Amino acid sequence: MTLSLETRDLTIRFGGHVAVNNVSCTFRPGELTAIVGPNGAGKTTYFNLISGQLRASSGSILFDGTDITQHSAPLRTRAGLGRAFQLTNLFPNLTVEENVRLAVQAANGTHYDMLQPWMVRRDLIARADAILDQVALGGRRGVAATALSHGDQRKLEVALMIALEPKVFMFDEPTAGMSIDEVPVVLNLIAQLKQDRSKIILLVEHKMDVVRSLADRIIVLHNGQLVADGVPAEVIASPIVQEAYLGIAPKSAA
Numbered sequence: 001m002t003l004s005l006e007t008r009d010l011t012i013r014f015g016g017h018v019a020v021n022n023v024s025c026t027f028r029p030g031e032l033t034a035i036v037g038p039n040g041a042g043k044t045t046y047f048n049l050i051s052g053q054l055r056a057s058s059g060s061i062l063f064d065g066t067d068i069t070q071h072s073a074p075l076r077t078r079a080g081l082g083r084a085f086q087l088t089n090l091f092p093n094l095t096v097e098e099n100v101r102l103a104v105q106a107a108n109g110t111h112y113d114m115l116q117p118w119m120v121r122r123d124l125i126a127r128a129d130a131i132l133d134q135v136a137l138g139g140r141r142g143v144a145a146t147a148l149s150h151g152d153q154r155k156l157e158v159a160l161m162i163a164l165e166p167k168v169f170m171f172d173e174p175t176a177g178m179s180i181d182e183v184p185v186v187l188n189l190i191a192q193l194k195q196d197r198s199k200i201i202l203l204v205e206h207k208m209d210v211v212r213s214l215a216d217r218i219i220v221l222h223n224g225q226l227v228a229d230g231v232p233a234e235v236i237a238s239p240i241v242q243e244a245y246l247g248i249a250p251k252s253a254a
């Protein structure tokens, strides 16, 4: 069966606050869905529910034909849900190159072996090199992960996600805090990933020009609820987005 990711009435409450409220949505391969909405709308929380960092209060998540609602985050990663790593989970004192190689190795199920160190796995080394070039970190390969600029750290997060060869890519504001010249690198990368029509890509992004150029579909979250879902032109033009998200008064009021 074809890959699909679906949330059904997905809900999480923090005390009395419903951060994600009955969100039902199906994501399909070959489709990049942008998730937009004001700050505090529940976008990151929705991602955390899908990737398993948070457990749902109610509702369910179906991935590739399996109900994964109760699965741990590592289990979901192994099943192919790719969430950009938090760099705190990495090896901060290892170099950029070493981190990417370890991720490639993990994806290939190769464990450290005294008799056959990864240095001899030329295919894995080549794969890590290709990923470093893909995210434009080739020139920073020897630098400790912690010594990277903020923008380069974001690129490394993306590199590690690519290394795991997920079926679903989740980007939560991937260009946040990046300098102007770094933004296109990440956007081109996402556009490149889109070429592989077998993947599902979810992107939380504030910049509407970015959303417009990359998204096949936009969903809008507002107060934890899904309030719009459709092709970019339609959703961007909808009154709910113009008012609630962009803060623009409807045309008729002008």
Ligand SMILES: Nc1ncnc2c1ncn2[C@@H]1O[C@H](COP(=O)(O)OP(=O)(O)O)[C@@H](O)[C@H]1O
Binding pocket: 014, 019, 037, 038, 039, 040, 041, 042, 043, 044, 045, 046
């Ligand atoms: N772990 C948590 N505990 C309590 N409240 C949370 C937690 N995580 C998120 N929230 C709240 O849930 C709401 C949605 O947050 P978030 O998903 O980060 O929004 P967004 O990513 O759309 O800006 C916010 O009101 C936020 O304060």
Ligand SMILES: [Mg+2]
Binding pocket: 043, 044, 045
């Ligand atoms: Mg967020």
